[in-house]
Amino acid sequence: MTPLIIALDKMDCAQALALADTLDPAQCRVKVGKEIFTREGPAVINALHAKGFEVFLDLKFHDIPHTVAQAVEASADLGVWMVNVHAQGGPAMLEAAASRLAAGGYSTKLIAVTVLTSMSEQELSHIGVSGSLEAHVTRLAAMSFNAGLDGVVCSAHEASMIRKATSDAFLRVTPGIRPAFAAKDDQSRIMTPKQALEAGSTHLVIGRPVTQAAAPQHALEHIIQELNE
Numbered sequence: 001m002t003p004l005i006i007a008l009d010k011m012d013c014a015q016a017l018a019l020a021d022t023l024d025p026a027q028c029r030v031k032v033g034k035e036i037f038t039r040e041g042p043a044v045i046n047a048l049h050a051k052g053f054e055v056f057l058d059l060k061f062h063d064i065p066h067t068v069a070q071a072v073e074a075s076a077d078l079g080v081w082m083v084n085v086h087a088q089g090g091p092a093m094l095e096a097a098a099s100r101l102a103a104g105g106y107s108t109k110l111i112a113v114t115v116l117t118s119m120s121e122q123e124l125s126h127i128g129v130s131g132s133l134e135a136h137v138t139r140l141a142a143m144s145f146n147a148g149l150d151g152v153v154c155s156a157h158e159a160s161m162i163r164k165a166t167s168d169a170f171l172r173v174t175p176g177i178r179p180a181f182a183a184k185d186d187q188s189r190i191m192t193p194k195q196a197l198e199a200g201s202t203h204l205v206i207g208r209p210v211t212q213a214a215a216p217q218h219a220l221e222h223i224i225q226e227l228n229e
């Protein structure tokens with residue numbers, strides 16, 4: 001199955017579905033995030049499922065364990081392929097979420113955001129995290145692995161380190177992907193799709209380079225071509 005996940009950001013339901021119509025569910029999965037889900041709710045997920053897409057619901061839950069377990073279960077009830085939480089919520093929160101999905105027999109994958117790809121080491125120090133960014137990401141990834149999650153969201157720069165600290169099967173979902181033809185935007189720790197897979201990513205989250213392109217399907221095909229070169 002394809003490693004590509006296209007982030008449907010900054011859109012309403014009609015725009016997201018129009019964009020999805022230009023994409024091929026055999027070539028990518030789609031990610032529904034806070035902006036569109038807050039506007040449109042589960043209807044957008046149902047519509048994307050009806051078009052044959054597997055959906056990553058990216059709401060990055062971060063709350064007390066009980067609340068997050070309930071929210072993750074509610075997401076799984078929507079039939080989504082993947083859902084995420086913030087690893088910074090701590091081991092009890094992560095374990096509550098993972099064990100709730102396991103107890104319910106859900107196949108929805110649960111992953112945790114380590115350190116956002118927009119953050120630099122300097123910014124991390126502003127929120128009181130001392131030491132290297134890599135060490136912090138690895139610590140959060142190991143914690144997520146031990147709590148029974150399926151993987152993490154991280155920068156491709158950290159993917160190989162995380163694989164070593166966890167397992168090959170532990171998913172490394174990496175945003176901050178910028179094909180050779182695209183602008184960096186607000187992302188800080190970026191890589192091209194090909195570099196990211198070579199560096200140990202299992203899945204690539206790509207938003208603006210595809211969604212803001214004049215011809216999104218053409219941009220997606222360009223990325224697939226870059227991957228195959």
Ligand SMILES: O=C(O)c1cc(=O)[nH]c(=O)n1[C@@H]1O[C@H](COP(=O)(O)O)[C@@H](O)[C@H]1O
Pocket residue numbers: 007009033058060084113115116117118153154175176177185187205206207208209
């Ligand atoms: O969880 C995410 O998907 C995520 C985590 C992270 O650390 N950085 C990050 O950029 N993302 C998401 O990945 C997508 C990246 O979009 P582009 O920067 O437009 O490619 C956005 O939907 C972000 O919300």
